[in-house]
Each structure stands twice: as structure tokens, then as C-alpha cells.
Amino acid sequence: MHYAIIAAGEGSRLAQEGVARPKPLVELNGEPMILRLINIFTRCNAQSISIIINDFMPEVKDFVKSLQLDVPLNLVIKSTPSSMHSFWELSKVMAPGKFCLTTVDTIFREEDFARYIHAFEADTSHDGMWAVTPFIEDEKPLYVDVDSKMNIKAFCDKEFDGAKYVSGGIYAMSDSAFPVLNDCIEQGISRMRNFQRALIAAGMRLKAFSIDKIIDVDHASDIEVAQRFINEK
Numbered sequence: 001m002h003y004a005i006i007a008a009g010e011g012s013r014l015a016q017e018g019v020a021r022p023k024p025l026v027e028l029n030g031e032p033m034i035l036r037l038i039n040i041f042t043r044c045n046a047q048s049i050s051i052i053i054n055d056f057m058p059e060v061k062d063f064v065k066s067l068q069l070d071v072p073l074n075l076v077i078k079s080t081p082s083s084m085h086s087f088w089e090l091s092k093v094m095a096p097g098k099f100c101l102t103t104v105d106t107i108f109r110e111e112d113f114a115r116y117i118h119a120f121e122a123d124t125s126h127d128g129m130w131a132v133t134p135f136i137e138d139e140k141p142l143y144v145d146v147d148s149k150m151n152i153k154a155f156c157d158k159e160f161d162g163a164k165y166v167s168g169g170i171y172a173m174s175d176s177a178f179p180v181l182n183d184c185i186e187q188g189i190s191r192m193r194n195f196q197r198a199l200i201a202a203g204m205r206l207k208a209f210s211i212d213k214i215i216d217v218d219h220a221s222d223i224e225v226a227q228r229f230i231n232e233k
Contacts, residue, residue, distance in 0.1 A: 001044065001047060001098055001117060002100075003046050003048070003049045004050040004052075004087075004094060005034065005052070005101075005102060005104055006083050006102070006103045007023070007024040007051060007052065007104035008052045008054045008079065008080055008083075009023065009054070013218055013219055019220050019223075021059075022057045023104060023217070024063075026217065026223060028107070028217075028226050028227050033104055033105060033217065034064070035067075038069070040110050044117045047071060047072075047095065048071055048072040048073070048074065048095050049072070049074070050074040050076070050093055051073070051074070052075075053075070053076070054077075054079040054080075055078060055079050074093040074094065082192070083103065083192045084185075084189070084190060084195050085185070087195075088182070091178050094175070097175060098120065098174050098175075099173065100170065100172040102169060102170045103169055103216075105218065106169045106170060107216065107217060108131075108213075108215075109229075110230075112212070116129070116131055116209050116211060117172070119209055120209070126206060127173060128171065128172060128174065128177060128199065128206045129206070129208075130172070130196075130208050131169075131170035131211050132146075132166065132167060132211070133210065134166075135213040135214065135215070136166050138166060138216065142155055142167040142196070143156040143159055146165065150207055150209070150210070151206070151207055152206040152207065153200075155196045165210060168211060168214035173204075177199060180195070180198050183198065215229060
């Protein structure tokens with residue numbers, strides 16, 4: 001399994017709220033968020049890890065470059081207008097095959113993530129597997145409409161009757177998604193949720209995998225919440 005991390009955001013809300021460190025280096029229980037992801041990926045059979053960071057956070061660049069890993073590490077340094085554009089830049093350096101993509105501030109329990117990755121590795125009938133959650137704390141959640149077998153039918157900006165899940169911001173898929181991504185870029189589509197809709201429109205077979213709780217670190221107050229969450233048994 002290959003892995004990719006989007007860590008190219010500005011982290012402006014954290015900075016405005018007095019957090020001095022760049023978001024990827026914010027520590028949860030003494031471990032920078034970006035390193036926590038890398039360590040989890042390594043324990044989940046990583047074949048390679050690709051990371052994109054922006055070009056105005058030299059501390060993050062120096063930190064990533066200082067890492068000594070047992071798997072190939074591809075580092076892209078570029079500021080982009082959206083997470084979808086960051087994904088597109090990553091796609092240029094990623095190895096072919098199955099991969100999992102997430103943003104640096106997506107927080108989950110390792111045991112939940114490991115079950116999710118194992119399920120996707122074993123799946124032979126879907127093009128992608130999305131981590132979804134019934135826990136809604138996002139300011140602008142993306143609702144996921146699924147059938148009785150957890151096949152994804154649609155991605156919705158607004159809550160609908162019977163809605164159970166929102167996207168957790170963790171995407172496992174194969175490189176067959178790259179042509180759809182390229183088409184989105186050519187068409188001027190600039191939001192990750194619209195790329196996800198384009199996958200459905202292109203006939204890609206996507207399955208949802210439910211994880212009880214996934215949270216983001218967007219505000220200073222979220223740091224303590226995230227630390228308590230990952231320590232819960």
C-alpha cells in the first residue's frame with residue numbers, strides 16, 4: 001500500500017489563535033502530526049509515502065527531509081490553491097497501484113485505520129474505499145449516500161433524509177482515479193468534493209467503510225480534544 005499526505009495548507013486559523021508551530025508540526029502527545037501519520041503508515045505496510053508541503057514553511061521541509069525511513073519518501077514542495085490541486089501534484093510522483101490519501105490534520109485511532117486499510121487491501125471489486133463516519137463535527141460536512149451494502153451512490157453538500165455518514169477525509173483508491181483527477185484539473189474543478197462526485201459520474205465503484213469517530217485539528221482548542229481522543233481506550 002502506498003500513502004500520501006496533503007500538508008500544504010496555511011494553518012491560518014491555528015496561527016491566529018496563537019499556535020506558533022506550523023500545523024504539520026503541531027504535537028499530539030509529544031509527536032508532530034505529520035510524524036504520527038508517517039509512523040502509522042509504516043506500521044500499515046507502507047511501500048512508499050508521498051507528501052506535499054507549501055513553499056513558505058521551511059521548518060516543515062527541514063523536518064521531513066531529516067527523516068530516515070525504510071520506505072521511499074517523495075516530497076513535493078509547492079503552494080497550491082486547493083487540496084485537490086495538492087493531490088494532483090502528488091499524483092505526479094506517486095507509485096502506481098493502491099494508495100491511501102489523507103490531510104495532515106485528520107485524526108483517527110490507529111486500530112480503526114488499520115482495519116480500514118486491511119479491508120481495502122483485501123477488496124478486489126471496488127476502485128476505492130472511503131473512510132466515513134457518523135460523527136459530525138466538520139463545519140461544512142460532505143454527506144455520503146450509501147446503499148445497503150455500503151456502496152457509495154452520491155456525495156451531498158446538504159443533509160438528506162436517512163443520512164448516516166459524512167466523509168472522514170481519508171481516501172483509499174487505485175491509480176485508475178488519476179485520469180479522472182486530470183480531467184477535473186483540465187475542466188477547472190477545484191474542490192476535492194467535486195472530484196469525488198466526478199469519480200461517481202465516471203462509473204468508479206466506491207465503497208464506504210465506517211469508522212466511529214474521525215476529527216480534524218482546525219483550531220487551537222482541537223489540539224487537546226485530539227490528544228484525549230487518540231488516548232481513549
